Amino acid sequence: MLGYINAFIIGGFICAIGQLLIDKTKLTPARILVLFVTIGTVLAALGIYQKIVDVGGAGATIPLTGFGYSLAKGAMKDVDQYGLLGAFTGGIRASAVGITAAVFFGYLISVAFTPKAKR
Amino acid sequence: MQKLYTNKEYLDHVEKEAPKSKVARNIVRAFFVGGFICIIGQFLNNILAQQGIGKDAASNITVLIMVFLGAFFTGINIYDDIGRFAGAGSIVPITGFANSIVSPAMEFKSEGYVTGVGARMFFIAGPVLVYGISASVVAGILHYLITLSR
């Protein structure tokens, strides 16, 4: 149960920071996403994000900062295994499922459905 | 018109008078919806981890399902309503990443499956990959240099 509460609080907190940035800085959603993924990567490289993941679980991995975290973690892991080449293979290897799923489902869904006007 | 304002005065005036976002309300909404999406992720992860498929597989399948859900709710025209309510609460989670890929793909279907769907799919999410992947390469290289120097 504690795991769920932690996921809720950490995940909610990360999203709340995003909202604060949108409302206070006029950053567009696209910029917020870029900012979050980059921050996740940096925090992961510094070893900080691992600690957040240990506490928050999905609350830290589901937000886009978690995507940055898995990119950086993968790159560093592959460097340990394959040397410098790992910097170029690890990121995508670790996050392949998210990227591939988004492309594949994105294609399927866009073929199957059409946009509807907002009212 | 004789200048009643300088540009700066006008911008300041507009900034001051403009109707403001209800920041507190928006943050509460983002917190709850974002937190709730993460609970779903945690739930999936817990269930999958109990199947004895290993930690990595469990979290990969969680991501897979979350991306699918984000894409599916975009397809059935619901994710934009969630987004209008929740703001960053539904933009920041990985489901929002899926939404940012599916929504332009759907929108530009009228321009064809190659030049429309295929080409426009990444017009919002593309930068995320560009900066995320580039940052991870830099992280990897720095990691390499640090391990070398030890």
Added chain:
Amino acid sequence: MPTKHIGKQTVKIQNPLSIISTASIVGPKEGEGPLSLYYDVVIEDEMWGEKSWEKAESKLMRETVSKIINKSGKTIEDINYILAGDLLNQCIATNFAVRESGISLYGLYGACSTMSESIGLGAMIIDGGFADNAVCVTSSHFCSAEKQFRYPLELGSQRPPTAQWTVTGSGGVMLSNQGIGPYITYVTTGKIVDFGIKDSNNMGAAMAPAAADTIVTHFKDTGLSPEDYDLIITGDLGSFGRDLCEEIVNKQGYDIKDKYTDCGVLVYNKEKQDTHSGGSGCGCSAVTLAGFIYQEMKKGKFNNVLFVGTGALLSSTSAQQGESIPGIAHGLTLQNKFG
């Protein structure tokens, strides 16, 4: 010396020149708005049986043009010019809408000010003796505008409170040198005014100084005053832009408070329809002019109207390059009595 030009930016129309018919077709959201009874047709869904938003917008304009012509009692052969424009790149809604009509076209781009730009030019063409009848028409479509200027419809993003809602609709008028009014009597052509607003979610603030400039210039050029009008109405400043415009006009010594409003304020119910600052788009002023303003003038509720279409002349490219938003506003005087 031009004989019809008065003051700095205004033309005085010398011969009686009437709006002889109008038509407006709007989308479902506009049909639920406060002005719903004034529209000729409310379509049931935004696609209107077409395959794309752009085609749907084109159809809006095509059907509007044919309604204008039908209601005027004229035939296609009587129409000398169509003056039309829309918001899409290269004005494609317009081009495809009038493709089959066989009428001479001037395609115009004045962003959301296009309605008053086209009527102003149409009035000058007819008063100059170059035409008897001209159709002036514009359109905009929420979905095609979002797609071109902002984000895909299904993207889950929020709109800030200063954002406006593009009107889905097409409206237009037939101008003729025969007719019994309402008459076009003055045309005040706007100039670009830019106070450096860069936020494309705050178009009202970007255009308000241009609207105020045109209104004040109009009073100075013509010697008229706010007392000569019973309605002064801007195109699509929205509620926030409306307040700014009134304030700037007021600072220059003209009190328009009691008679001033904005089409973007009237077209939606701000509270119930979640449209934030109000309506925008070429269609916003067009359907309000063709519907509410024209019909209320015909009924005699308004006899002297200053109609000021407002436009924000930005593109997605200029916005991304960090340019500010140039505003423009064109004024027209509509009167039930000529001269």
